Amino acid sequence: MPPLEVARRCRQVGLSPIVLTDHDGIDGAQSLRDVGQPIIIGQEVLTTEGELIGLFLRAAIPKGLSPEETVAAIKEQGGLVYLEHPYDNTRRNLRQEAIERIASDIDIVEVFNGRSQPEANRRAEDLRSTLGIAAGAGSDAHTLREIGSVFVEMEAFDGPQDFLKKLRRSKVVTHSKGGVIALLRRRLSATR
Numbered sequence: 735m736p737p738l739e740v741a742r743r744c745r746q747v748g749l750s751p752i753v754l755t756d757h758d759g760i761d762g763a764q765s766l767r768d769v770g771q772p773i774i775i776g777q778e779v780l781t782t783e784g785e786l787i788g789l790f791l792r793a794a795i796p797k798g799l800s801p802e803e804t805v806a807a808i809k810e811q812g813g814l815v816y817l818e819h820p821y822d823n824t825r826r827n828l829r830q831e832a833i834e835r836i837a838s839d840i841d842i843v844e845v846f847n848g849r850s851q852p853e854a855n856r857r858a859e860d861l862r863s864t865l866g867i868a869a870g871a872g873s874d875a876h877t878l879r880e881i882g883s884v885f886v887e888m889e890a891f892d893g894p895q896d897f898l899k900k901l902r903r904s905k906v907v908t909h910s911k912g913g914v915i916a917l918l919r920r921r922l923s924a925t926r
Contacts, residue, residue: 737762739878741771747882753872755787755816758797774897778818779804784828787816789842790894801832805839814841814894816870821857822850837865841898846871846906848884868898871906884908 737754740762744752754763755776763775776789780797781804788795788808795807808815817840819825820833833840843862846855862869873883888904891897 735876735878737765738769740881741766741769743878743881749882749885753789755789755818758794760791760794776816780826781828781832783832785818785826786828787818789814789816790897801828801836805836809839812894814898815839816842816844817861818844818870818872819847819850819854819858819874820844820861821854822847823854825850833861840865840867842868842870842901844871845869846884846908848873848875848880848908850874868901869904869906870901871908882909 740754741752744750751772751774752766753774753776754766755778756762757778758780760775760777763773766773767775774789775791776787777791777795778785778787779795779799781799781801783801786801786804786808788804788811790811790813791808792811795804799807805815815836817828817833820827820843843858843865845859845862847858859869871884871886873880873885875881875883885907886901886904887907889900891900
């Protein structure tokens with residue numbers, strides 16, 4: 735999706751700042767920052783054992799690093815480590831063994847992903863609770879229409895650590911029961 739179209743759609747649905755996490759790069763997020771859009775620059779990084787997200791990045795993280803090397807690269811930038819869709823087996827989720835190895839370095843676990851099944855989201859919440867860390871959520875939008883189907887309402891923040899503190903007091907908002915993909919599946923089932 736073109737970054738400026740993403741920004742337009744976010745304004746339409748009232749989302750600000752934008753948290754943009756492209757696969758293996760930050761060019762889209764940087765282009766929005768460069769035109770004055772409030773944004774958290776993130777990246778969905780493919781490690782040797784699945785995906786991790788870095789938030790509040792200044793530079794892209796190379797793909798193909800180990801989970802531990804990826805975490806170190808995120809932290810070197812003062813960024814936050816965000817574990818997305820950890821139990822969605824239809825995605826490139828991080829392997830359980832890797833999660834266990836980096837558990838103490840994970841800042842946020844995504845407990846609601848708009849493309850994941852309810853059971854995967856429930857298990858993610860269980861993991862978050864076990865780790866005692868902040869909960870994240872997102873639409874995981876791959877189309878403009880999906881933007882805003884899931885988001886987090888929270889207080890304004892100043893930088894990564896304040897973001898993390900206020901994220902603990904946030905509220906996850908969903909506009910579709912079970913996420914976007916589950917909604918599409920229900921619609922397809924209804925037409926059969």
